Amino acid sequence: xxxxxxxxxxxxxxxxxxxxxxxxxxxxxxxxxxxxxxxxxxxxxxxxxxxxxxxxxxxxxxxx
Numbered sequence: 607x608x609x610x611x612x613x614x615x616x617x618x619x620x621x622x623x624x625x626x627x628x629x630x631x632x633x634x635x636x637x638x639x640x641x642x643x644x645x646x647x648x649x650x651x652x653x654x655x656x657x658x659x660x661x662x663x664x665x666x667x668x669x670x
Contacts, residue, residue: 630655640666 632652639650641658646665
């Protein structure tokens with residue numbers, strides 16, 4: 607019983623701490639894209655979950 611309560615609390619915290627909207631899917635697939643914020647995201651799904659627009663496919667350049 608105690609284990610179930612701890613797991614439930616953890617899941618609620620994980621869900622409430624997410625900025626992702628409904629239907630957001632950031633899968634563990636490496637297909638890098640560069641956001642307009644200059645950060646490389648592991649894939650387009652993660653980019654969308656972060657609420658960032660796509661600059662180009664591939665990793666962002668370190669030097670702009």
